[in-house]
Amino acid sequence: MQFTFSEEETLLQQSVSGFLASHAGSAAIRKAMEDDGAGYDPALWRATMDEMGLGGIALPPRHGGAEMGQVGLAIVMMEMGRVLLPSPYFSSVGMAAQAIALAGTDAQQDALLPGIVSGETIAAMAWRGTGRGQAPAARLDDGLRLTGAAGFVPFGHAADLLVVAAQRDGGGIALAALPADMPGIAVERHVSMDLTRPLSTVRFDNVALLQEHVLGSGGDASAALARTLDLARIALAAEQAGGAEAVLDLTVAYTKDRVQFGRPIGSFQALKHRMADMMVEVETARTAAYYSACIVDEGSDELEEAAAIAASYCSEAFMDCAGNAIQLHGGIGFTWEHDAHLYFKRARADAVLLDDAASQRERIAGMIGLERAA
Amino acid sequence: MRTGFTPEQEEFRVEVAGWLDEQLSGPFAAIRNLSSMSAMIPERRAWETALGEAGWSAIGWPEQYGGRGANIAEQVIFAEEYARAGAPGRIGHIGVTLAGPTLIHFGSEEQKRRFLPPILKGEELWAQGYSEPNAGSDLSNIRTKARLDDGPNGPEWVIEGQKIWTSLAQHAQWIFVLCRTEEGSVGPKGLSFLLVPLDQPGVTLRPIRQMTGDAEFNETFFDGARTAAANVVGQPGEGWKVAMGLLSHERGASSLAIQMTFRNELQKVIDAANANGAAQDPLIRQRIATAHAGLKLMRFNALRTLSKGDNEMLSREAFIHKIYWGTWHKKLGELAMDVMGAPGLIAPGPDYAFDVLPHLYLYTRSETIHGGTNQIQRNIIAERGLGLPREPRG
Numbered sequence: 001m002q003f004t005f006s007e008e009e010t011l012l013q014q015s016v017s018g019f020l021a022s023h024a025g026s027a028a029i030r031k032a033m034e035d036d037g038a039g040y041d042p043a044l045w046r047a048t049m050d051e052m053g054l055g056g057i058a059l060p061p062r063h064g065g066a067e068m069g070q071v072g073l074a075i076v077m078m079e080m081g082r083v084l085l086p087s088p089y090f091s092s093v094g095m096a097a098q099a100i101a102l103a104g105t106d107a108q109q110d111a112l113l114p115g116i117v118s119g120e121t122i123a124a125m126a127w128r129g130t131g132r133g134q135a136p137a138a139r140l141d142d143g144l145r146l147t148g149a150a151g152f153v154p155f156g157h158a159a160d161l162l163v164v165a166a167q168r169d170g171g172g173i174a175l176a177a178l179p180a181d182m183p184g185i186a187v188e189r190h191v192s193m194d195l196t197r198p199l200s201t202v203r204f205d206n207v208a209l210l211q212e213h214v215l216g217s218g219g220d221a222s223a224a225l226a227r228t229l230d231l232a233r234i235a236l237a238a239e240q241a242g243g244a245e246a247v248l249d250l251t252v253a254y255t256k257d258r259v260q261f262g263r264p265i266g267s268f269q270a271l272k273h274r275m276a277d278m279m280v281e282v283e284t285a286r287t288a289a290y291y292s293a294c295i296v297d298e299g300s301d302e303l304e305e306a307a308a309i310a311a312s313y314c315s316e317a318f319m320d321c322a323g324n325a326i327q328l329h330g331g332i333g334f335t336w337e338h339d340a341h342l343y344f345k346r347a348r349a350d351a352v353l354l355d356d357a358a359s360q361r362e363r364i365a366g367m368i369g370l371e372r373a374a
Numbered sequence: 375m376r377t378g379f380t381p382e383q384e385e386f387r388v389e390v391a392g393w394l395d396e397q398l399s400g401p402f403a404a405i406r407n408l409s410s411m412s413a414m415i416p417e418r419r420a421w422e423t424a425l426g427e428a429g430w431s432a433i434g435w436p437e438q439y440g441g442r443g444a445n446i447a448e449q450v451i452f453a454e455e456y457a458r459a460g461a462p463g464r465i466g467h468i469g470v471t472l473a474g475p476t477l478i479h480f481g482s483e484e485q486k487r488r489f490l491p492p493i494l495k496g497e498e499l500w501a502q503g504y505s506e507p508n509a510g511s512d513l514s515n516i517r518t519k520a521r522l523d524d525g526p527n528g529p530e531w532v533i534e535g536q537k538i539w540t541s542l543a544q545h546a547q548w549i550f551v552l553c554r555t556e557e558g559s560v561g562p563k564g565l566s567f568l569l570v571p572l573d574q575p576g577v578t579l580r581p582i583r584q585m586t587g588d589a590e591f592n593e594t595f596f597d598g599a600r601t602a603a604a605n606v607v608g609q610p611g612e613g614w615k616v617a618m619g620l621l622s623h624e625r626g627a628s629s630l631a632i633q634m635t636f637r638n639e640l641q642k643v644i645d646a647a648n649a650n651g652a653a654q655d656p657l658i659r660q661r662i663a664t665a666h667a668g669l670k671l672m673r674f675n676a677l678r679t680l681s682k683g684d685n686e687m688l689s690r691e692a693f694i695h696k697i698y699w700g701t702w703h704k705k706l707g708e709l710a711m712d713v714m715g716a717p718g719l720i721a722p723g724p725d726y727a728f729d730v731l732p733h734l735y736l737y738t739r740s741e742t743i744h745g746g747t748n749q750i751q752r753n754i755i756a757e758r759g760l761g762l763p764r765e766p767r768g
């Protein structure tokens with residue numbers, strides 16, 4: 001039991017936070033987000049992957065990884081979450097790479113992962129339909145033809161490689177990794193509420209897959225998909241904890257500075273107490289992110305529970321802190337110019353991307369033996 | 375970073391669990407799974423003695439004072455197994471968790487040798503004499519006074535004044551009293567931390583009935599009460615430092631010890647919901663799931679703080695434990711009542727004494743008040759955790 005950073009983890013945290021502090025300030029974030037271009041800064045992308053080597057943080061050396069596990073990934077996501085880095089990192093490394101590592105054969109992993117690790121390949125995960133639900137809506141028929149659409153694909157427009165979840169005609173789920181430029185694939189980039197993580201719809205019009213595109217050796221990939229989504233929830237929880245912390249920091253700094261009624265507004269107890277409650281949430285969110293990541297690395301059978309706990313807690317903590325931040329800033333908090341809304345929007349997007357907090361709690365209810373009518 | 379325990383630590387867990395089970399299914403079976411804090415006092419004192427004699431009373435204390443010098447992981451394991459085994463709430467907890475650590479940290483060698491062993495064996499129970507009618511959240515407003523006087527037994531402190539809300543004083547032999555020893559001093563200056571025997575003519579207790587119907591706390595009157603001049607912890611006038619030192623040593627261990635108890639209570643709520651059909655209600659399901667998640671996170675919050683080495687600066691999350699567990703537990707009480715519905719309103723017998731869950735509902739109203747109210751916790755978090763401006767004083 002040593003629920004605190006190792007030396008290596010401390011170094012990772014310091015180097016990522018230092019790197020982002022000098023390269024990903026508010027102006028840089030806004031430039032990437034408001035550009036009509038990629039939606040992220042390609043040079044910075046190469047630096048995070050190449051120079052910093054963050055692409056393989058959780059993967060074994062065989063794929064060029066650093067083998068720092070899910071805790072390593074959590075550390076990176078927390079720092080990126082703090083600055084709201086617009087980057088395909090989460091979709092490529094936090095989702096697609098995990099799916100390939102979980103579902104792919106050795107040969108598929110060897111073929112696909114090194115490119116993701118180095119950042120040369122940007123991958124994105126296309127798993128859910130275009131409606132409210134989370135279930136895959138694309139279909140794969142027995143002749144390996146893929147049809148249908150996947151919604152809310154983060155950085156789908158930037159992806160070279162798509163990891164697609166589809167219902168198999170014969171039942172079960174298939175996970176397939178396809179080049180995004182295959183004939184019959186159309187990617188539509190949307191204007192997303194959270195401009196720092198643009199979402200796309202990907203349409204599959206009778207796309208002819210080869211057997212080698214289908215991850216694994218033919219069985220049902222439902223379990224691998226479920227595991228991928230849980231790992232993604234755990235990674236996203238770290239981002240949410242980082243975002244919540246950063247938006248609290250902004251608020252504390254502002255309320256110490258801003259004077260009304262002849263005193264800093266941060267001396268009013270109504271505000272102090274609200275920020276104290278935010279701090280309780282921020283620290284607990286951080287705990288949730290680390291604990292769930294540890295559970296993954298320890299191979300514990302509590303992974304599903306930890307994912308559901310981290311996702312439900314951190315989603316709401318981030319939304320609550322970001323909402324409070326706007327309120328405590330007053331009018332300036334409602335402007336486009338101030339960063340508060342960027343956190344508010346990311347918090348909302350994070351909270352629905354991988355199923356909402358209530359659904360995660362319903363999962364927990366099942367796990368702890370709350371009975372349901374037959 | 376890891377949450378799991380080593381094989382040696384797991385062995386320790388087995389040893390602890392084995393000893394507890396042997397005792398609680400043998401000589402102490404009658405007090406296993408006891409929920410009330412005020413029932414079966416003689417049996418529980420015997421239990422304290424058994425714990426002390428077997429060296430399990432306060433395993434984190436240094437060996438020379440009867441502890442085992444156990445590291446944090448072992449203390450965590452012990453606390454978890456203690457509650458898992460259904461061992462009763464420690465009637466000696468004020469001595470074990472407050473008086474003892476204060477003496478270990480600030481007491482003289484003489485005081486440690488005199489007072490620590492009887493705490494460990496439950497031979498002497500303690501009460502905490504901080505709060506007064508006019509010194510609650512604003513604790514430094516204490517008015518109880520003590521002065522040195524040459525008595526027939528040598529120099530003694532003579533104490534005048536009143537404490538209130540003194541928990542379990544009716545069962546205790548000693549009380550630590552924070553009182554004013556410098557004439558004319560105000561606020562935190564001029565206070566001393568005195569150790570005072572309760573069984574003497576100068577001390578009068580008047581029990582106060584609580585909203586639960588029990589009377590665990592008291593008014594404590596000092597009317598020429600006496601204690602030896604040597605029974606001051608730290609220097610005279612340094613009482614505030616001694617009293618507060620304790621608070622800054624809180625590392626979340628207290629919330630760990632109660633968590634298994636919370637877990638048992640939550641399980642009762644789940645069982646009740648399954649039994650009466652409340653488990654079908656989607657809102658109830660959501661709230662129970664929230665409680666479960668909140669309890670898990672409480673444990674890991676505490677482990678984060680506890681994992682810091684003894685010499686490391688505590689980071690700000692150390693400030694959140696009290697408000698977190700107090701609030702969680704109060705909400706569990708509310709949830710329990712919502713799960714039970716109207717049947718939760720009926721006492722099982724002729725007395726104003728409720729079953730575990732309705733009692734929990736009533737009792738937990740105190741937990742966001744004692745030991746620093748939630749509002750005071752928020753002030754502390756805001757000022758010390760976030761560096762916001764301090765409260766103006768009137």
Ligand SMILES: Cc1cc2nc3c(=O)[nH]c(=O)nc-3n(C[C@H](O)[C@H](O)[C@H](O)COP(=O)(O)OP(=O)(O)OC[C@H]3O[C@@H](n4cnc5c(N)ncnc54)[C@H](O)[C@@H]3O)c2cc1C
Pocket residue numbers: 501502503504505506507509510511512538539540541542591740743744745746747748749750753765
């Ligand atoms: C069950 C129980 C057991 C106890 N056991 C003991 C014991 O063994 N020994 C002992 O010494 N004491 C004990 N106490 C006393 C306890 O510590 C005090 O009740 C507590 O510190 C609050 O003080 P008070 O009751 O005087 O309330 P007050 O301080 O009068 O507070 C009243 C209200 O005002 C709020 N308030 C006060 N100051 C501020 C501020 N600056 N900012 C915002 N809000 C504020 C409080 O939060 C509270 O809501 C016990 C209390 C209870 C309920």
